[in-house]
């Protein structure tokens with residue numbers, strides 16, 4: 133049986149925790165630093181949604197001091213991309229409560245995040261409202277509305293859609309990328325041991 137990308141990542145997580153623990157135990161930074169390139173991509177390839185290039189680009193910076201440094205290197209890479217590349221990162225994100233969610237085609241990470249924001253329990257009217265606002269936003273900016281769902285409940289997401297659509301394209305590109313970095317940091321914290329490290333940016 134072919135493993136899904138996430139299952140495969142979990143297998144690597146287990147491998148790097150010496151097969152001794154449950155799926156909830158995360159990887160020590162020393163084990164991250166020992167990963168070959170293929171393992172690194174298996175484990176970190178989706179910390180930025182569908183953009184494994186971001187993980188591929190930072191592997192060269194091992195050894196990392198801690199999870200924060202992994203995040204900093206990824207953020208630096210993202211910030212140095214041309215505008216078209218940063219827009220492309222936004223376009224790689226699925227709409228919140230969108231078509232892919234309805235079809236059950238989200239990545240496991242995105243599915244968990246959208247569930248954490250309460251988007252799994254919307255009324256049909258709320259779904260229609262969010263989808264309509266997402267469509268308006270996408271038409272206006274040419275990329276989807278992106279927000280860190282784990283840090284925002286559905287009310288904050290609706291409010292964000294209402295207010296952010298009034299921003300300039302430059303401001304929204306910057307805001308969307310800032311949200312991508314928060315999503316990335318929380319995904320990294322899910323993977324790497326981070327005792328004593330602040331879990332908010």
Ligand SMILES: NC(=O)N[C@H]1NC(=O)NC1=O
Nearest residue numbers: 226242245278279280281
């Ligand atoms: N559109 C959008 O914000 N998508 C995302 N946000 C989040 O926290 N996970 C996602 O996939």
